[in-house]
Amino acid sequence: GASFLCMCAVQRIATGEHRWGPFLRSYLVGNAASKLLPGGGATSAALQYEMLSQEGVPPGRAASGMTAASLLVFGTLLLLNMLALPLVVLGVAVPAKLLAAAWVSVVLLLAIVLIGWLALKGDGFLTAVGRAAQWSVNKLRRRSEPVQDLPKRLLDQRTAVAEAVGSNWWQALLAAGGKWVFDYLTLVFALAAVGAHPNGALVLVAYSAVSLLGQLPLTPGGLGVVEAGRTGTLAL
Secondary structure (H helix, E strand, C coil), X not given: CHHHHHHHHHHHHHCCCCCCHHHHHHHHHHHHHHHHCCCCHHHHHHHHHHHHHHCCCCHHHHHHHHHHHHHHHHHHHHHHHHHHHHHHHHCCCCCXXXXXXXXXXXXXXXXHHXXXXXXXXXXXXXXXXXXXXXXXXXXXXXXCCCCCCHHHHHHHHHHHHHHHHHHHHHHHHHHHHHHXXXXXXXXXXXXXXXXXXXXXXXXXXXXXXXXXXXXXXXXHHHCCHHHHXXXXXXXX
């Protein structure tokens, strides 16, 4: 429930609206449609856009806000994947105490806000990240045409997000991070409920990696792909 509310909060902030109702209703319907129909996120976004327009949200603002919200939420998922690996290296274990997993989640949220602030408030940090990613991509794809404009593309997308969220950037970052962190905690609690005694750091790695895989529209809503991938990574 908290994860669901966080996603609606990001969209509400990015579109500059104060009402909750249109976003709760449209996201609930759009999310359900994405699990059943081909096209996944695209189908959900189109349906949400139509519903928001019918509820009085200006079409231009709805389109730009939903785009910015999607960029922000996807960016925090990438960040979650990067933050997960050091936790494993440091050996952060959560035996049977779920409170420890909650503290890990608090640290993740704070890290997302801090790194998000660095990305939103200056060009240097994001440019350095873009250059590092571009170098890595070009090394891995030696036979393909080299990527040359990744830092600029990242800055352009950052500007679009920053303009959409305005002074509410920290609430938007918290909500975007909360969308994934609360969902991750649900998985930790579910594993503990069946006596799995989960290691929170390893579960985070499995969750974040497979959530990223689930963004690919291979099946409606990632059906089957996410379940199979998460079961495999948790067992591993």
